[in-house]
Amino acid sequence: MSVNLLLTQIVNGLGIGMIYFMIAIGLSIIFGIMHFINIAHGAFYLVGAYLCYALVSATGNFWLALALAPLAVGVVAWLAEPGVRRLYDLPASLQILATLGLALVIQEAVILIFDPLGKNVAAPAGLRGAAFFGSFVYPKYRLFVIVFTAAVAAVLWFLLERTRYGAVLRAGTESMQTVELLGIDISRIFSLTFAVGAALTALSGVLAAPIRGVEPFMGVEALSIAFVIVVIGGIGSFTGALAGGLLIGVVQSVMTTFWAAGANIMIYVAMALIILVRPHGLLGRA
């Protein structure tokens, strides 16, 4: 295995890992605050990616899609949250039944609106093709994704760890009652959390679209990865989701060279072991 190859694999893993991180952090904060198992979480990713496709096809402007698609998904989630709220008090089995149904409806609606054929989304003009660093070659768009997601993660970190909203959110992950006692309007926190989580996940969908194209079943794939990362990193933990995402991304990427089929088995073995040994995740709060 050459140094170049290993380097590529690691950089790849970082890029994919950052996208995973953004899918997972959305699920993580929503689950942390609302304790609500959302099987339809992948739909945010799916809809984000399809909005990106639709906007790029209509306007030819990827940057517009990057700004508008997450915003649109966030606003819809904000508006929909009071309706979703009635699910929070249901037993887990009914939450799963309802959101599984919702995921099916959204996925099939996407097929109905577009069609079942996968679509290609072109990377923005300046970022097509590869950048050459001596003998190391890497697609420009993927480099952009790494830089961009790192910036988003930094902003997010600031929001979650250094602002009042973040403090409330972290307190809420421990106990929502405490937050209520502090005289904070819980329903606004719920709506905001749901919207932010949805928008982040949609953003990851937009970013992934030029790399892997869009197709109606991409949401399912995103969902299982997000669950794995949330479990490994710890529910409600920012650093956990980041570490979990990068870890899974890099392990997956590097493993492909050695034993591709084993990568998946390993990931789920790791997930099971962490639940058994450290149920609060590698970096979760006990």
Added chain:
Amino acid sequence: MTHSLPATQGPPLAVSGIEKRFDGFQALKGVSFTIEDRGVYAFIGPNGAGKTTLFNCIAGRIRPSAGEVRVAGRDITRLPSHRRVHAGLARSFQITNLFASLSVHENVRLAVQAHSPRRVVNMWRGRDTLTDVGARTDTLLARLMLTDKQAIPAGLLSHGEQRRLEIAMALAGDPRVLLLDEPTSGMGIDDIDIMTGLIAEFGKSMAVVLIEHNVRLVMKISRSITVLHRGAILRSGLPEAIAADPQVRAAYLGAAA
């Protein structure tokens, strides 16, 4: 019902050198005592004295950092909760804790059934066909004055009735030692009187370990009172002696101040 467990010789309850540390805070600093006979043994002390921690260490809800708990001579320090019951140690909870959606009768029946282990995993019989279990259930319901309430869900009982049901379930296995954590908390006067009478009566056939705030009740029925203060035993003795002890008074007043 009798138990055929090994090592039934020895005092009902012997606790020696129990310590418990929580992240740098020493909740119990080596508590030792032995209960030699039947009767009601009360543990009192100001808030934060370590009563509940001690109770949980004996009941098996938390594991002590050091020390040993023996029931009828048998070391149960490392036994999981459910097996302590079979060793002759029963307990009731401070917060009412029942099978709320099941009937009063079923609550007691389940507790009795737990003590006929060979038939518990029997998957073939109807659940009401174990006749000795049924008889014992009826006896317990009568003893705790719950017979006429047996058909309603436990969650619908009054507070006092729920505490009695708790105790009926704890008694199911005919324990050597009964642990009661504030059995009268939140009760009305009438209920307290009933409960006081019942506890006194249990003391005739087993060792009752009582953690209680209600000092008047404790004075009335206890054979011995132990005062805990800052994780250690301050005094232990007859009710009258404890009531007159200046150090006990100081501990309570100091805590209040």
Added chain:
Amino acid sequence: MARFKSSAWGLAVAIALVALVLPLMLPSYALATECLIFAMAALGCNLLLGRLGLLSFGQAIFFGAGAYCVGILSLRFGTGIVAGLLAATAVSALLAVAIGWLATQRTGVYLIMLTLALSQMFFFLCYAAPDVTGGDNGLMNIPRPNLAFGGHELLSLASPFAFYVFVATICTVAFYLMARLIASPFGATLEAIRDNEDRAVAIGYDTRLYKVIAFVAAGAVTGLAGGLYALALKFVPLANVDLAMSERIIVMTILGGTNALFGSMLGSIAVVVLSYVLSDIWARWQIILGALLVAVALYLRGGLASLLDKAVARANEGARP
């Protein structure tokens, strides 16, 4: 329904009646057979979810293991039908000891996640072992031997009708046994654990042991269903062990309702028949299925069985003068 709950015989009669009527309502024995097989799979899930409140995403492990077991035994060793199905039941039950023991280390969401992880692990293991499982292509050309005992052929199962009768008999017995199980002291203890596990421990029950035993019973009946499915299709697809299969079994269970075992039969019929009828009408039929799931979760929490309950209650009311 209350009578079905208390009386195993009542449930057995109800299941037998359904098995009698089903072929008259459906276009083929194959469809009716599938309904009964999945009713058994859902029955296992019902025991865990309804009696214990445990939601397992690992049911496909048992279903798939049962199917692979029958497939491999009959393809490689020419094992008979009874021995094959018994082996499928036993192997799934053994797997359930392991899965149950691991899964019950945790509770709530963590238990769900744990079963999910184990289920995915099992899927990728089966995928990565094509020599055993046939990999993505699955096991094909599985024979369906005739029912024989001690060298004497008793019944040919070649015709769809004969096989349906065979499955219906097993299904009725399985429901009867499960009803006996939950009516027993063991079943009472499971309810107690669901209601308040802390308390069950405090009165002296080793609750984890009970949960593992429940997993074993659920695994056994699900594995038996998987074994029958292999014989029904004469084929074992990899899809038997995928996450969608676990989801399907869970959906049937919750849709049917977990307050009564009979709900599993209703849930299975609903999902099997709906997906058959709807997919014939509209390629986007899953929109309808999805909307139905949401509606049931919000407005019919007791599942289809509660609907039947209400209908019976209304009929009783109407009968009174």
Added chain:
Amino acid sequence: MITRRTFLGTTLTAAIASPAVVTRGLAAEQVRLCTALSLSGPFASAGQPAEAGTRLAVSALAKDYGLDVSLTMIDDEGNPGRAIPKLIVALQQGVRFFSGAVLSNVGLPMSAEVSNGGGVYVSSVGADEITGSACRRSTFRWPVPSYGAMRQTIVPLIDKHPETKRWYTITPKYVFGEAMLREAQNIFKERNIEHVGNSYHSMTETEFSGYLTNAAAAQADVLAILNFGPQSTNTLRQAADFGLKQKMKILLAWSAGTEQYAEIGSDVLEDVYVGAQYDAAIDSPGNRRVVELFRKNLNVTPSYAMVNGYVTAMLLMEGIKAAGSTDPAQVIKALEGRKYEGPTGDEELRAFDHQCIKNYYLLRGKAPTKKKDKDDYVDIISFGKSFPDAQHSDCKMT
């Protein structure tokens, strides 16, 4: 359901009016065709156009054949576990004529089940086994299997570019991929090509950049993608991202046709070599008719998936017509060795393994600026017929 009821109605009316017609005439007897395709699930992108082609064949051709045909669609949901139960239901309802299945894990058990149920199946799958080790008297197959796909892409590419000495392959770890890899390796040996590396990946993989980096590191002249469907699209897209097109030639050995080219996009597809079963630009009388039929009725340029659905349904009707009977045994006899003018020119269902002998095509992606219309993605480079002969075939039909 309506068609089934009508079936009962027409038969009854006919029986009352003139019983002789029913027993004698094919025309009065309704022929029930059943096609299994992915209409939902992850492979619906292939199922939908195939459905259109199948329906067109029935609506446009049944009358010419003098048949009254009812068509039932089975949605296989991309999952054999869902497809086979539905297929068994159709068999038990008396359907005997089957076509379709795009996925080999559906097509193979389907072939077995139709054979057990006494029907006839004209298959759309590419897997070798269906006319190889798992061949059956009741099963015919239209597409060219992996052997021909390799022979008709790798060999002409080597002939055209003798300077390409180093090949790298990316293969899914699964029967179909391995069959292609095996044949590719045979060709490499024959032609003295250095096989500088192969990467196996799982069927669930979505990220291929690692393998692509391997290929670049191996300094290959040609990268051959021995895969199909959405995964091959992703591989190709990522290969372009990593700048591999500037470094080597790329061959996508088994493409799904126009729908896939659209998904890939002309930017990426330009100069990429593609293997294909069919292309609308094929110059043959049979194809001109097919293209016109699709343009006229559906207002589309037919894709491979559409034509596959069309031809497989057509072959069933052709067999019934030629046999003059709906007895499956007669129909099988009529189809065995049958020669006809197909969309790829002269085609033949050879008798010993029931494989259709037809052309396979090597195409090359057009520059976006040279497209004549929106469906014009490729130029035909070469084509031909390559099939293992009876001695080298795994088919042992009894």
